[in-house]
Structures are given as structure tokens and as C-alpha cells.
Amino acid sequence: MRKLKNSELNRLNVDEFKSSEKTSIIVILDNIRSLNNIGSVFRTSDAFLIEKIFLCGITAKPPHKDIHRTALGATDSVAWEYREDTLELVKELQENGVKVASIEQAENAIMLNEFSPKKPNTYALVFGNEVKGVQQEVVSASDYVIEIPQFGTKHSLNISVSAGVVIWDVFSKLSL
DSSP: OOOOOGGGSOOOOHHHHHHSOOOSEEEEEESOOOHHHHHHHHHHHHHTTOSEEEEETTOOOSSOHHHHHHHTTHHHHSOEEEESOHHHHHHHHHHTTOEEEEESOOTTOEEGGGOOOOTTOOEEEEEEBTTTBSOHHHHHHOSEEEEOOOOSSSOOOOHHHHHHHHHHHHHHHHTO
């Protein structure tokens, strides 16, 4: 096997990305502290044609050099919006028919491998603060709480890793 050159990857340019059909997934970042995590989520969101990212609470907004360092330009391609209050956003999305899923370890959470998203629903995936997770009031208001099964000693993943795992999984299931 031969590694492909960048010129062989048939990547979309920013204009093509913006005009392309998006997956029915929205990402909500709830009080994310790390600028590198924010940039990484932008990059993952670009890879899977995410509809939009909402940056909430203390989550920093582009432009910022530390977000840009990991986003590698995805802040230009992926639509995003800042909202102060995550709970207000969740309620607004739900009023518009969006199914909200907090990614959290909680009682009665659905394991990611058992979660079955259904077309034509749009799903908003909420990822929380690196220390405190998703705010309890947001978890309580969510339509679903999804947990990533883990089998080691730590039982936590970096938020950017969690986003990659969950976005890929939901994207795969919706693409069937």
C-alpha cells in the first residue's frame, strides 16, 4: 500500500464545504476550558460535515491562536454560534424538534453502542467541561444521556476524544 498525497484526498474547499449537505448532527460545547479541545472538536466536526457547533458559557470563541492551532482552519468551514446559556439553547433546539443527547455518565444512561439514532431526526450532542462534565440541569433537560462504555481504571476520556468517538458513532449510524 502507498500512502496518499494530500492532493489525492479530494478534500472540499471551504466554499464547497459550506454548500454541501450536512449530517443531521449539532455539537454543543458546554463550558469547555481548553482552547485545544475546542479546536479539536472543530476539526472533527469538519471531518463529519457537522451542521453547526454551539459554544456555550465559558467556552472560548474563534478567532484565537490556540483554537486555530488544533482546528487547522475548521473554524472557517464549520458554522458556529456563541450562546451564554446552554440550558436555554437546549430548550430552544427541542422546541424546534431537535433531539438533545448529553454525553455523560449518569443513572439510566444509554451506552453509546446501544444508542440508535433515527432519521430524519436532528441530534444535538452536548459535551461538558473537562472537570465537571455537562451541567446537571442540562443533563436533566436532555432527551437522552449517552455514556461511552469504558473498561479501564480511569473511566474518563478527554472531551476531544469523547467528541471524536461519539460523533463518528452517531454519524455512522445515521449514514446507514
